């Protein structure tokens with residue numbers, strides 16, 4: 701439980717790791733700083749007219765190159781509106797935006813990918829289109845960058861985002877330079893998997909005890925001095941076990957993430 705609380709406190713909206721990358725022709729810029737230069741928040745000093753630069757901030761994928769980002773302490777979830785933002789060093793030149801684009805795909809398991817629909821004429825659905833403003837990266841109203849809404853794909857959550865340089869498929873300024881990916885809507889994604897499943901044991905008991913648990917697993921019994929006193933296999937159904945070998949007094953039962961204390965009477 702303490703580990704769980706620490707994990708929640710330390711979770712952040714940024715991408716946490718990059719399990720794979722494949723560079724294309726023209727890549728090289730930022731490779732010596734990979735993956736740190738594409739994890740964490742976008743470059744805080746970036747503005748539309750003075751966008752991010754520096755290999756410590758950006759990674760160039762190269763023509764048709766791609767990179768996968770993984771969220772480990774959080775997942776991106778679908779809530780109303782945009783759910784995550786991709787930041788590139790798009791520049792406002794005064795007469796328009798200098799844009800270098802990438803396709804955006806998402807995945808729950810890192811194996812099966814779904815691509816956001818895109819339009820080569822309008823650049824809609826691509827990353828590398830809108831400049832970074834320098835505002836709160838998790839607030840699409842002020843952050844700039846390119847927003848994506850999982851609802852379009854019918855996904856409730858994703859853990860992986862893949863960016864692929866558009867190569868010749870889109871007429872743009874050149875090679876996509878990734879700065880960061882920030883979750884707008886996110887959760888730690890672990891509440892449900894670790895919420896204790898109810899466990900109950902008859903108490904007090906003497907020669908036998910009954911266990912009610914919805915979960916299967918190994919039920920362990922500890923005496924008050926911490927010594928293990930017994931172990932039983934549960935299959936999700938109520939079960940009755942012999943208690944004659946257990947010491948009398950307060951006993952502590954543990955099943956997966958659940959625990960229960962019961963008293964064995966002297967018999």
Ligand SMILES: [Ca+2]
Nearest residue numbers: 712713714716
């Ligand atoms: Ca994170």
Ligand SMILES: [Ca+2]
Nearest residue numbers: 778779781850
């Ligand atoms: Ca959404």
Ligand SMILES: [Ca+2]
Nearest residue numbers: 789790800877
């Ligand atoms: Ca660029």
Ligand SMILES: [Ca+2]
Nearest residue numbers: 737738757879
């Ligand atoms: Ca960066």
